[in-house]
Amino acid sequence: MKTSAFANQIEGSKTLAVTARVGELRREGKPIIGLGAGEPDFPTPKAICDAAKNAIDAGYTKYTANAGIVELREKIANYLNKLGGNYTANEIVVSSGAKPAILNALFATCNPGDEVLLPAPYWTSYPEQVKMAGAKPIILQTTEATEFKITANQLKNAITAKTRVLIFNSPSNPTGAVYSTAEIDAIVAVVKKAGIYIISDEIYIELVYDNVQTRSLSSYREIAEQLLLVNGLSKAYSMTGWRVGYLAAKQPVIGAVNRIQSHYTSNACTISQYASVAAFDLSKEIMDAMKAEFTKRRDYVFNKFSSINGISVPKPQGAFYIFPNVSSFFGKSHNGVQINTAMELSTFLLETANSAVVPGEAFGAPENIRVSYATSMENLKSALDQIENALSRLR
Ligand SMILES: Cc1ncc(COP(=O)(O)O)c(C=O)c1O
The missing domain is CATH 3.90.1150.10 (Aspartate Aminotransferase, domain 1)
Incomplete structure (x- = not known):
């Protein structure tokens, strides 16, 4: 067989x-x-664990809406808007971790044979997820000389008629590199002009050191229609086992993501979603x-x-x-x-x-x-x- x-x-x-x-x-x-x-x-901080226990005691142990509970999606939209975004709860889909959110993003945007630009060093799952979506990873190699970051010029030169998506990850796993605001400005300008999608995986955005000036891609409203923003609770709140991530995007992309997720994982764990609401209220x-x-x-x-x-x-x-x-x-x-x-x-x-x-x-x-x-x-x-x-x- x-x-x-x-x-x-x-x-x-x-x-x-x-x-x-x-x-x-x-x-x-x-x-x-x-x-x-x-x-x-x-x-995991105690207030989050307590919220999960309370959710169980309150009987929140059934399915939720496929996209997640409204309370959580509102917290997420609010969080992104504080970073400069412009999202409503209806433009958020909560997933069982950021990992399926990225796969949802690729499923929602890629046609067979499309090219997905992937700066290397890359997080180990990206190329495999691109292949799972029927697309082709195109690696943009970087070196220590540019602190493992792509340049806007490098991106511009890599874009072909087949390019559909750029996967962007700052701060980066595995290098810890963080793109500065000026570097992101230049990359966003190329993305906007080329009319490609950008999946911005911002799962480490709360872990930036030395007061480096950087920006969430959600704050570049001029590319809102092209942006699929991915984040999650795993790293910032020490919640890896709870399996909560999310994707924010405009229509029609967010509708596609919602439909796709409704046929495989459905909603993220209900108890974890209630716990995540408390995470957003955690003290600074x-x-x-x-x-x-x-x-x-x-x-x-x-x-x-x-x-x-x-x-x-x-x-x-x-x-x-x-x-x-x-x-x-x-x-x-x-x-x-x-x-x-x-x-x-x-x-x-x-x-x-x-x-x-x-x-x-x-x-x-x-x-x-x-x-x-x-x-x-x-x-x-x-x-x-x-x-x-x-x-x-x-x-
Ligand atoms: C860059 C990056 N994206 C996504 C994920 C997936 O996170 P989650 O645990 O929320 O699925 C990880 C986890 O290692 C990661 O490093």
Whole structure:
């Protein structure tokens, strides 16, 4: 029996080999420190958990409208409007995480064979989701020299008659890069002129450090008809397991998204939706405390990696990842085993430094590794010391 051509074109997660090995090593009793996770280590704030308990007690345990409860969609519209947008609750569809929101966006905009522009390094699911929507990912390569950001010129030159969508992600997973307002202005001008769609994945927008001047794409009202804005509660509110994300767009796109979602997941978990309403009412101090802790850790990991011989890395300005270039270690060996790829280096770090990182191959950047600092300072210090030590043993 054969699986479908559709299934066969979808690659499994490249991080799985490392994840599986982490499990094996932990079962063997090895004290592996996980720097691979894409989720905050903080508990979900209590007010959010309490709202979920109250929702259960109040009997909010049935289906909701496919697009989500009005109370939540109003909070979301309000939030986006504070960022400069112009949305009503009817222009929001709540999904079971940002991941299905992005897939909804692609399903709603792409025809078979359409080209979707994807700046690399990219979040690992984008190319596979583009393929799932029947479209073709076209990679826009970036380097450390531009802090892993595309330029407006690069975008302009990549647009063809077949280009349908640009996927834009700032702050970026995996690089932590944040586009400045001026850089976004220039990109928006190209998008507007070309008349293509832009899916802006802003799931890390609450995690921007150093007062970098940036803007939500929702505030560029001149491209409102072309914009599919994606965000979610997972990262900003430490709610990865609750599965709440959303998409904001104008008609006819939002209507298409609503129809599409009504045939696969339907509404996001009802209890999580009520909890999410409380998230939007959370006090600023709670959010600021999380951000302050991430800033401290970002500074530590950046200073430490910058001081390691053979590593080059731009300073991340958002999210909770750092993306060092490790290619100077390729061709070196330890105990007779040569390291030639980021994948092999990640395995080496797992086995020699008890530290799990994600190889850059997963993000279209084979010279880098992604290190998440969404773990305690104690873990970071211990892992980075072990990584430094392990790298110094490569000859
Ligand atoms: C850039 C980016 N977009 C979307 C998601 C998906 O988030 P969610 O947990 O809401 O599905 C992630 C999660 O890792 C992410 O890093």
